[in-house]
Amino acid sequence: MSALLKVEGLRVEIARRGRVMTAIDDVSFEIAAGEILGVVGESGAGKSVTGTAVLGLLERPAFQAAGRILFDGRRIDTLDEDAMRALRGREIAAVFQDPLTSLDPLMTIGDQLTETIRTHLDLTQAEAVERAARLLAEVGIPAPRERLASYPHEMSGGMRQRVVLALAFSCEPRLIIADEPTTALDVSIQAQILDLLRAMCRERGTAVMLVTHDMGVIAEVADRVAVMYAGRLVEVGPTQSLLAEAAHPYTRGLMGSIPDMHRRDVELAQIPGSMPRPDAPVPGCAFHPRCGQALPRCAVERPLTFTAGASEVACWLADPAARSAA
Amino acid sequence: MSFVLGRLGQTVLVLLVAAFVSFSLFRYVGDPVNNMVGQSASLAEREAMRTALGLDDAFVLQFARFVGNALTGDFGMSYRFGQPVATLIAERFPATLELALISMLIATGVGVPLGVWTALHRDHWLSQALMAASLIGVALPTFLIGIALILFFSVWLGWLPSFGRGQVVEIGGWSTGLLTTSGLRALVLPAVTLGVFQLALILRLARAEMLEVMRADFIRFARARGLKPRAIQYRHALRNTLVPVVTMIGLQFGNVFAFSIIVETVFQWPGLGLLVIQAIQFADVPLLAAYLVLIALCFAVINLAVDLAYVAIDPRVRSGGGVRGTV
Structure with missing residues (x-):
């Protein structure tokens, strides 16, 4: 199976006041056509930066220092701005965190939809309006034709995120980078938006890179999960097996921190300490200072990636050589 | 439309306040009669001038007259130039x-x-x-x-x-x-x-x-x-x-x-x-x-x-x- 999106050895650096910090370090992953990949981690782990890099929207002082990004077999990280722009919104669309600020407050949602559609597709204004109304209906906005004339401030947060979804799907992209698409919404609305996103993707075979810090969201919609920590990928695997038996101590820590409604007596597990910041990198495995099972080599050698069950995990504990020696 | 009407109402109010402030403030900035008559003018002459200019009347009356006249474009005569202010x-x-x-x-x-x-x-x-x-x-x-x-x-x-x-x-x-x-x-x-x-x-x-x-x-x-x-x-x-x-x-x-x-x-x-x-x-x-x-x-x-x-x-x-x- 050839991957729709292939990220290889991605490294993003931030140059600030003569110092170079590493935000993303040697990250590789794939997303197949129609697949939903959840990218999870604490804030600052580099999830959003990875999504931004795929969109080609890294801005100074951040820049891609190494690695390749391939979309549909074609290298896109070296495309010039015009070629990349033609891809954005057309083949790779985005949904951002805050629907209240994602839309231009001074323009009707109809105009925002038609301008996106007409930028990428060769349609007349009337055809674009028709398509915009159909999209609004599809994302579950009542009276879509009348709603085209509405301004963003006339809609609720949930409605606006539906509009953002309509914008993302407006040109039938093959990949959507969804960066915390439900984080800013009420819990009751979150589920609706997630269901909508999943349903629309399944129907169209659209792949999603779903960036979130919420394991619950991942469990709900993702086919596979990539766990990031301090700018590195620590574990990638199918959602079910990863939820059932995480191989990396950090992933297990994350699982332990999900509240369980049925067991109120159990104290919520925490991972002690905090994630190293890019300006103070940790040698060896970035997680070793917080890891209860750290080996001596974890503080010195950066872990290689091993296969553990259905997952790929970057941890010395999963080293077959170490395990057989023990 | 109601927005515009509301704004117009506010505008009128602002103008009235501005008129009041300017009128009352400058009433106390120096005595115009002093400037208009010569040093040798007698007290009686000064009084006559004051009455002629309406400066004897009650403050409120003077202000009402000022606003009323202003609405017709009449701001009185300039003390200095002796011509209508409006002109x-x-x-x-x-x-x-x-x-x-x-x-x-x-x-x-x-x-x-x-x-x-x-x-x-x-x-x-x-x-x-x-x-x-x-x-x-x-x-x-x-x-x-x-x-x-x-x-x-x-x-x-x-x-x-x-x-x-x-x-x-x-x-x-x-x-x-x-x-x-x-x-x-x-x-x-x-x-x-x-x-x-x-x-x-x-x-x-x-x-x-x-x-x-x-x-x-x-x-x-x-x-x-x-x-x-x-x-x-x-x-x-x-x-x-x-x-x-x-x-x-x-x-x-x-x-x-x-x-x-x-x-x-x-x-x-x-x-x-x-x-x-x-x-x-x-x-x-x-x-x-x-x-x-x-x-x-x-x-x-x-x-x-x-x-x-x-x-x-x-x-x-x-x-x-x-x-x-x-x-």
Whole structure:
């Protein structure tokens, strides 16, 4: 199976006041056509930066220092701005965190939809309006034709995120980078938006890179999960097996921190300490200072990636050589 | 529509308050009778004058008379010139208004595009040069700019006149210098002098607002939608910077009137500024009161225009919501 999106050895650096910090370090992953990949981690782990890099929207002082990004077999990280722009919104669309600020407050949602559609597709204004109304209906906005004339401030947060979804799907992209698409919404609305996103993707075979810090969201919609920590990928695997038996101590820590409604007596597990910041990198495995099972080599050698069950995990504990020696 | 009516009501109220303040304040600034009669005038003569001018009546009565007359365009006789205030002002007002409007037009027409350009090309050498120049523009005193321009363009190069208004044309009681070559030539230096400070200010604000908006989420999302840079910069970013910029332009109009006193002095521009300086020296109450009411009226009209501009720019105002950047 050839991957729709292939990220290889991605490294993003931030140059600030003569110092170079590493935000993303040697990250590789794939997303197949129609697949939903959840990218999870604490804030600052580099999830959003990875999504931004795929969109080609890294801005100074951040820049891609190494690695390749391939979309549909074609290298896109070296495309010039015009070629990349033609891809954005057309083949790779985005949904951002805050629907209240994602839309231009001074323009009707109809105009925002038609301008996106007409930028990428060769349609007349009337055809674009028709398509915009159909999209609004599809994302579950009542009276879509009348709603085209509405301004963003006339809609609720949930409605606006539906509009953002309509914008993302407006040109039938093959990949959507969804960066915390439900984080800013009420819990009751979150589920609706997630269901909508999943349903629309399944129907169209659209792949999603779903960036979130919420394991619950991942469990709900993702086919596979990539766990990031301090700018590195620590574990990638199918959602079910990863939820059932995480191989990396950090992933297990994350699982332990999900509240369980049925067991109120159990104290919520925490991972002690905090994630190293890019300006103070940790040698060896970035997680070793917080890891209860750290080996001596974890503080010195950066872990290689091993296969553990259905997952790929970057941890010395999963080293077959170490395990057989023990 | 109710928005406009409400605004008009407020405007009337503001004008009444302005009239009251100006009238009551200047009643206590010196005794005009002292200035009008000679040193040798007897007390009886002074009293007779006081009665003739209506200065004996109760304060409220005087104010009511003032407002009533003002509504019919009658601001009384100037103590100094012995002519109707309305006539004096009508002669001078066009000159000042034209000066103020043209200088604001220059400041806005040059300031906004340059501000936007410097925001979009932050690292360009020209952009940094413009920012430095705008600092100088904000810092230089107006009279100095005027004198420097006269020295350069009138004295050394001899291109433009250094004083006066040139030839004017009367159109329905309004004397305009905008229709004759000499009038336009005479307008250039004073208008530029008056506009430099505003231009620098507008440039800096437009740049700051543009930079701010370009960082906004909806601009990032617009880029993620693959829109063309021109569409993002002009259709989305620029429109969103306009509300604060329009607010600022409205507010600055008041300063333009204030600074016009200096510019009119430097260029011997026959406008209200020159008239007012003389009126202040003479405690010419009717003239000063009328001037202040007129300035308040100008402010009110400009603010009304600014409010209407908000309505045109920002749909959130139309639906009665709050608006960012109002002062």
